[in-house]
Amino acid sequence: MYLEYFQLKQEPFNIAPNPNLMYPSSRHKEAIGYLRYGLRGNGGFVMLTGEVGTGKTMVSRAVLGDLPDSFNVAYILNPTLNNIQLLQTVCDSFEILITDKNDHKALSDALQNFLIEQDKLGQSSLLVIDEAQHLSAEALEQLRLFTNLETNDKKLLQIILIGQPELQEKLNTRELRQLAQRITARYHLLPLTKDETFEYINHRVIAVGGNRPLFDKKAMTTIFQQAKGTPRLINLLADRALMGAYAQGRFFVDNKMAKQAVYEVLGSNLGSDVSHKTLKVAVLSIIAVTALITVITRNFFTQ
Known part of the structure; x- marks a missing residue:
C-alpha cells in the first residue's frame, strides 16, 4: 500500500x-561460514540454533542457494513425526519411489540404495530439518543411523539441524551423546x-x-x-x-x-518501561516521605 x-x-x-534482503551482520556471516564449513567437511551433522525470529531460516536458505548442482536437497519443515513418518517424509523429499510406504525396512533400504546410487553418480545428498527442536529422541537417533552409511572419505548423507535453543539441550542428554559427537559445525545465532x-x-x-x-x-x-x-x-x-x-x-x-x-x-504502550520508571519514582518518594516523618518524629520527641 x-x-x-x-x-x-x-x-x-x-x-x-528472502535471502536477497538479508542484512549481512557479523553474526549472520559467521553462521553462513560455519554451515558452509560443515558441509565441505563431508561430516554427518551441522547445527544452527537461535531464538525465535533471529534469522535461522534465512541463513540456511542463503547457504542452500549457493550449493552446486551436485547436491540433492531434501527440506523438512514439520519434524513432529514418528520414526516411520520421518522415513516416509525423507523418501518423499528425495522423490524416492516406494511401493510399500508403511514398511520400515522397505523405506530404509530404499533410502540407502538411493544414497549409494547418487554417490556413484557424483551427487551429494543433504537433508535439512527446520524446527528440529521438535524431533523426539528416537527420531534424532534414527537420523544418526541414516548417517552410518559412508565411504572411506565421506558420509553419504549430510544433515543440517535448525532449531531453537531447546535443541542444544536435547543433544546434551546422555542418550543422544553419539549424535552430538557427530556434529562437525555448530553455531548459535544471537539477536x-x-x-x-x-x-x-x-x-x-x-x-x-x-x-x-x-x-x-x-x-x-x-x-x-x-x-x-x-x-x-x-x-x-x-x-x-x-x-x-x-x-x-x-x-x-x-x-x-x-x-x-x-x-x-x-499491545503495549511501552508499558514495561513506563512502569519501571513509575515504580522507581514511587520508591524514591516513599523513601523521602519516610525520612521526613522520621526527622519530624525525632524532633518532636527531643523537644
Missing part, C-alpha cells in the same frame, strides 16, 4: 525469509545489537530501491529496545511504523510513530 508513496519496489520488512539494528533497517530500505533513510534515530532506538534485536520483530514494528507514516502523509518515521507501532503490534 505504501510502496509507491515511499518509492519502493517491494515491501522492505516482509517477514518471509542484533543496537548499531546493527540501525544498519539492518536502513539496509532493508535500500535493498528494495529506497534512496533515503525512512526512520530517524529515536524511532530506530525504540524499535531496537522493543524488538530486543530480533529481526522478525524489527520487521513487524518497522512495517507498521511505515504504514503509520503513510497514513499521516509523512515521509519518514519519527519516535512517536514508532511507539504507536509498538502499541499496535505488541
Whole structure:
C-alpha cells in the first residue's frame, strides 16, 4: 500500500525469509561460514540454533542457494513425526519411489540404495530439518543411523539441524551423546545489537530501491529496545511504523510513530518501561516521605 508513496519496489520488512534482503551482520556471516564449513567437511551433522525470529531460516536458505548442482536437497519443515513418518517424509523429499510406504525396512533400504546410487553418480545428498527442536529422541537417533552409511572419505548423507535453543539441550542428554559427537559445525545465532539494528533497517530500505533513510534515530532506538534485536520483530514494528507514516502523509518515521507501532503490534504502550520508571519514582518518594516523618518524629520527641 505504501510502496509507491515511499518509492519502493517491494515491501522492505516482509517477514518471509528472502535471502536477497538479508542484512549481512557479523553474526549472520559467521553462521553462513560455519554451515558452509560443515558441509565441505563431508561430516554427518551441522547445527544452527537461535531464538525465535533471529534469522535461522534465512541463513540456511542463503547457504542452500549457493550449493552446486551436485547436491540433492531434501527440506523438512514439520519434524513432529514418528520414526516411520520421518522415513516416509525423507523418501518423499528425495522423490524416492516406494511401493510399500508403511514398511520400515522397505523405506530404509530404499533410502540407502538411493544414497549409494547418487554417490556413484557424483551427487551429494543433504537433508535439512527446520524446527528440529521438535524431533523426539528416537527420531534424532534414527537420523544418526541414516548417517552410518559412508565411504572411506565421506558420509553419504549430510544433515543440517535448525532449531531453537531447546535443541542444544536435547543433544546434551546422555542418550543422544553419539549424535552430538557427530556434529562437525555448530553455531548459535544471537539477536542484533543496537548499531546493527540501525544498519539492518536502513539496509532493508535500500535493498528494495529506497534512496533515503525512512526512520530517524529515536524511532530506530525504540524499535531496537522493543524488538530486543530480533529481526522478525524489527520487521513487524518497522512495517507498521511505515504504514503509520503513510497514513499521516509523512515521509519518514519519527519516535512517536514508532511507539504507536509498538502499541499496535505488541499491545503495549511501552508499558514495561513506563512502569519501571513509575515504580522507581514511587520508591524514591516513599523513601523521602519516610525520612521526613522520621526527622519530624525525632524532633518532636527531643523537644
